[in-house]
Amino acid sequence: MFTEISLNPRLLLGLEKLAISEPTEVQSAVLPLALAGKDVQVCAETGSGKTLAYLLPLLTRLLDNEARPNSGTRALILLPTRELANQVHKVCKLFSEFVRPDSGLICGGEEFRYQASLLRKNPEIVIATPGRLVDHLKRGTCDLKSLEFLVLDEADRMLDMGFAEDMDIIISACNTERQTMMLSATLRHEGVGRVARKMLKEPAEITTRAIEEQHDLIVQQRILADDPAHKDRLLVWLLANETFEKAIVFANKRSEVERLSEFVRRHREGVAMLHGEMSQDDRRYVMQMVREGRRPILIATDVAARGLDVEGMDLVINYDLARKADEYVHRIGRTGRAGKAGLAISLIMPYEWNLKASIERTLQMMMQPRQIDGLVAAYKGPKKLKSSGKAAGTKKKKDSKKDGAKKDARKKSSEPRRVGKGPATPKPAKRTNLMDGAGFAPVRRQKREPDAE
Numbered sequence: 001m002f003t004e005i006s007l008n009p010r011l012l013l014g015l016e017k018l019a020i021s022e023p024t025e026v027q028s029a030v031l032p033l034a035l036a037g038k039d040v041q042v043c044a045e046t047g048s049g050k051t052l053a054y055l056l057p058l059l060t061r062l063l064d065n066e067a068r069p070n071s072g073t074r075a076l077i078l079l080p081t082r083e084l085a086n087q088v089h090k091v092c093k094l095f096s097e098f099v100r101p102d103s104g105l106i107c108g109g110e111e112f113r114y115q116a117s118l119l120r121k122n123p124e125i126v127i128a129t130p131g132r133l134v135d136h137l138k139r140g141t142c143d144l145k146s147l148e149f150l151v152l153d154e155a156d157r158m159l160d161m162g163f164a165e166d167m168d169i170i171i172s173a174c175n176t177e178r179q180t181m182m183l184s185a186t187l188r189h190e191g192v193g194r195v196a197r198k199m200l201k202e203p204a205e206i207t208t209r210a211i212e213e214q215h216d217l218i219v220q221q222r223i224l225a226d227d228p229a230h231k232d233r234l235l236v237w238l239l240a241n242e243t244f245e246k247a248i249v250f251a252n253k254r255s256e257v258e259r260l261s262e263f264v265r266r267h268r269e270g271v272a273m274l275h276g277e278m279s280q281d282d283r284r285y286v287m288q289m290v291r292e293g294r295r296p297i298l299i300a301t302d303v304a305a306r307g308l309d310v311e312g313m314d315l316v317i318n319y320d321l322a323r324k325a326d327e328y329v330h331r332i333g334r335t336g337r338a339g340k341a342g343l344a345i346s347l348i349m350p351y352e353w354n355l356k357a358s359i360e361r362t363l364q365m366m367m368q369p370r371q372i373d374g375l376v377a378a379y380k381g382p383k384k385l386k387s388s389g390k391a392a393g394t395k396k397k398k399d400s401k402k403d404g405a406k407k408d409a410r411k412k413s414s415e416p417r418r419v420g421k422g423p424a425t426p427k428p429a430k431r432t433n434l435m436d437g438a439g440f441a442p443v444r445r446q447k448r449e450p451d452a453e
Contacts, residue, residue, distance in 0.1 A: 005031050008060045010098040018094065024049035029206045031057055034181060039203040041196050042183040045333065048208055051091055054151050054181045061149070061179075062101045062124060068146065074101075075125045075149040078170065080157040081303060082107045082129060082280055083287065088153070089127045101125055106142075108132045109280025116141040130158060130166035137173050147175040150199070156184040156192050156326070164195075171199050185330065218336035222346045222356060222367035224377040231347045234375055235260070235319060236267045238345060239297060245312035246290065249299045250331050252320040260319065261299045274300040302327060310334070318346040321355055325362035345370070350379050 002015055002023055015021070023031065026044040033040050034057035044050055058075055067074060079085045085107045092103040104123035106115050108131060115132070119142050126133075126142075136142035150171075152158070158167060180200055184192050196203065225231045239247065249264075251257045254275040261273040272286045272295035289295040291310055302322070313334045322328035335342025346367060348356050360366055 006035055006060075007031075007056055008063045008099070010063065011056060011059055011095065014095040014098045017097075020052075024053075026050055026206065026208050027053045027056075029208070030054065030181075033204045033206075034058070034179075035060060037061075037179055039179060039200045040181045040206060041200055041203040042181070042206045043185070044183070044206075044208040045185055045329075050153065050183050051088055054153070054183065055088070055091060055095075058125075058149050058151065058181075059095060059099055059101060063099055067124065071146040072122050072143040073119075073124065073126050073147060075151070076144060076147055076170075076174070077125065077127045077151040077153060078133070078158070078167070079127065079129060080154050080161055080163065082109055082283065083303070084154065085127050085129055086284070092125060092127065103127055106132055106136065107280070109283070119143075130163040130170060134166045134169050137169065144170070144174045147178050150174055150178050150180045152180075152182045152195070152199075154184065155182050155195060157330075159192065159195070160327075167195065185326065217340065218332055218342045218344050220332065220344045220346075220365065220367045221370045222348050223370050223372065224379050224381065225347050225349050226377045226379050227349065230375070230377060231319060231349065232260075232263060234347055234372065235317065236264065237372055237375060238315075238317060239264065239268055242315055242343070244296075244315035244343075246293070246296045246310060247298070247315035247317065248313055248334050249297070249317045249319050250322070251299065251301060252323070254301060256320065257299050257301055264297065264299065268297060270295050271297045271299065274298060274303065276301060276303045302331070314340065314342050316342065316344040318344070321346055321348065321352045322359070323355070325359045328359050329363065353382060 001021060002012060005023070026042060026048045030040055030042055030053040034054065040054075042050065042053065044053075054077075058077075062074060077088055079088060085105060089103060089105045096102070101124040103125040104115075104118045104121075104127070106119070106126055106128035108129060110132075112135070115136065116139075119126070119136060133142065137144075152167070158164075180203075182192075182196055182200060182203075223234055225234055235249065239249075249260065251260055254277055257273050257275050261271055265271045272289055274283060274286050278286070286295070286298070287310075290298050293312070316332050316335050318328070318331060322331055332342070332344035335344060346356065356367065
């Protein structure tokens, strides 16, 4: 129960309004340590309640300790994507009715001048994405010297997206006397350990379920396809015949997302798309339509793989297979949330077979093979090499020795005989009926016979 944890009473009122009474596993582990002021490194799967795990102790400590005179921003929450930043900001605003600390959202897609004016008001909590925050730091519109709390959520994702240098710039601009919490879905990422050593001081390490673990409530299937046109037919069939409240289709490229959204709209209604080149207003509109059920089918790139918490997302289709195991797990993690069952289907073309096998080895699981009547692929997977057994292998080995001996005998017979210690005299080349390999026989002058009289 949250009542057994030393949270600020006003936060308990907010939790009661949100009908949240029991902490999750990661919240029970993190809250006491974070409230005690310890640096924390957390590894937990997507959808485990990590947001409240760091937000509740952060708000409690801001409420219980008055701000220093003329201090600036007191807490920074850094996130990899706009969608995740918006989600955390939305949770903060839910508690604004009961708590004093105000929050500001700083991410791409918003007007820079508006954000600069927001930062001049010194919001106690700044929720930001790395790229836009670095822009403000370079222009001097953001001051982190008074920072008391730093949270890096989805740190592994930020590193994967190429924000390592931006993270170093941000960390160097922060007050060194601060409490830091770093959260990620995996500990296997090389950069996670490097960042942790650099920014955390004797952290308490907490691991619930690692990203590599199989999602028990998610049925994972794979369907073989011969080519993109075959994948298109499979996708339309699945969206027409599977039972789902909401579905998300993943493609690896923006151009493919745009093509698929146009294609699926010819067969189904309620289709939306999401990719990184869309404006912030468009992305918010799309997600609002998906959450309300007016667009139950979302076609997206990996920008939607993390940070989207949409209820009723019970079908995931990997039109393009994820490039790495952790991205695959984050994709299928959109379903099977909050104890509900989900279905994840991957469409596999011949060139994706090895990638599928690599993901299965990493996650130590096997996707269930599936076929659809009338849409069965000619491709059946890689051909297995026939083995003739141990006896056959032995015989083959002996035969190979005999063949080698015969080759050596032929080689010795063809070598010119050496006399003394001088160099071998090369054998004269045999005359051939071919001229320069051209394929023509030379014309031989025949002896002319006397004309018959």
